[in-house]
Amino acid sequence: MIYRIFLLLAGIGVTALYVWAPGAKGFPQEESAKILFFHVPPAMLCTLFYLWGAVMAIRYLMSKDLRFDVRSVAAIEVGTLLCVLATVTGMVFAKVQWGAFWEWDPRQTSIFIQLLIYAAYFALRYSFPTPVRSAAYSSAYAIFAALTAPFLIFILPRLNLWPSSHAGANQAVVGGGLDPTYRTIFYTTLVVILLCFAWAYKVRVREGEEGLLKEVSDGLATGGSDSPDPGVVRPVRLRDRD
């Protein structure tokens, strides 16, 4: 309860800071460029959640404890939500600043590819009949997918595949070009968004673990790798012959 009140107050605080912040110098539309407070943090945090999902997937494959699989899928779900948020806010940002919703900017493209890769994760996850097999195969995919992140984030944008509109913005955010007021608001927003989505992750993990307990008590989660779903077996009453 205290955590929720804290998040509410932090959300109000960040909104006030957004309104109070001056326009961003160096952008064609200075006032509307303030959307970067809500665009860049989700883009950074989605990768963080995806990597956390891969770490939990490794722990699942090493321990075969389904609770780690729940954490892995929860992190990937939250990461995907952040990725959608970053893509949509990025499109709005691009339309306002550069006049088009989509122009194949390397950063825009790489985050969209990341979104597709993790959309495929869910397709794979729901294609197995048993929870154990589903957990194992989707964990392997999550680790494999995480391996593409360094290529998408660090290598492909530097290959001069397409002209980048992000160069100035990247320099401002990553290269330390933000003025002190902006830097303070940016990192405050980053922390608040992280806390909000960490809370969402925690709720999802709790819900997943409760579901796991229910499945175990119903006998759906089977230990044997190739056992078919047994379904729910209920006691039946046999009629007397006479």
Next chain:
Amino acid sequence: MNSSWAREVAAILGKELRVELRGRVGLYSTLVFAVGAVTALGIASIRGEPSPSLAAGLLWVALLFACVVGLARTFLSEEEQGTADLLRLLANPGPVFWGKAVFNMLLLIAVALFVVPLFVLFVKVEVVAPFLLISGVLCGCAGLAAVVSMCGALASRAQGRGLLMGVISLPLLLPVLAAGITALRGAFGDPSAESWSAVASLGGMAVAFSSLGPYLYAAVWKQ
């Protein structure tokens, strides 16, 4: 790398080659698909030569669909024919993955050897850097084969595995394709492309994906 490991890889590779030579299903289906795609691209470019960037993209699209159609078979057919359990009893997962991945690489390179000259002939694109073209295609084929092999291994025991194979492999292949397109742009005459950096990153992807593949395959091997 010890000798028994290498022997197991060679045995799996030999088995795949023998199966392919008996049936030639993989080679024919991949080749027919790629040649069909290149023919369609040639017809599309009758009225004008495509730009280096577009030509590079078109060539990779032809190879991409051919490899998704043809290469996944190595893992999927084991499950379909019921031989996967026997393989699990007799072999170790690492060599099985490597044997099949190397076979896929060889198959794709064989297809590329035929398709790339045909593409140059049909689409009438000028090759200004042949060595760059060869290096880019080889490294790209290695990257494509590594990813498709891993995806084949992951989709092999799923419901609707044929459809799922395309769904999970296409997004994972996009980073390889993006680097591959940059590599071939330079080969087709675009001086602004950082093609050798792209070839290096294609090589890096091929090494990274094929190194991780056996460990992940081992983790799901007996699930």
